[in-house]
Amino acid sequence: MGIFSSIKDAIFGKKANAQEAPAATLGQDSQSAAVDTVDVAASLDAMAGADGLNWRTSVVDLMKLIGVDPSYANRKELAEELGREGYSGSAEDNIWLHKQTMQELARNGGKVPAEFLD
DSSP, X not given: OOHHHHHHHHHHGGGGGTTOSOHHHHTSOHHHHOXXXXXXXXXXXXXXXXXXXXXXXXXXXXXXXXXXXXXXXXXXHHHHHTTOSSOOOOHHHHHHXXXXXXXXXXXXXXXXXXXXXX
């Protein structure tokens, strides 16, 4: 399991695993088999310690909040998963990484505030 999968599972909870079977297998149409959208900001705000971390702009604080080791090695691995080679850990890289993580959460069924997607 990759770093992004760990992040997604921590935020989405059991809903991340709810897409196990395709609709045809269940004998249902795709609308009734659809997974509910997860409100990413609300989910993160509800976690213990959210009020003491700047998860809205810091990828390090985001990872700390959800219990994923925010080490350079893990951030580099996450950056590579999200398509960035040559991650250096600079402020610019970390801003990019936070934005890309939020965009990927949105692509995977998360409701992410527009301010995180610009």
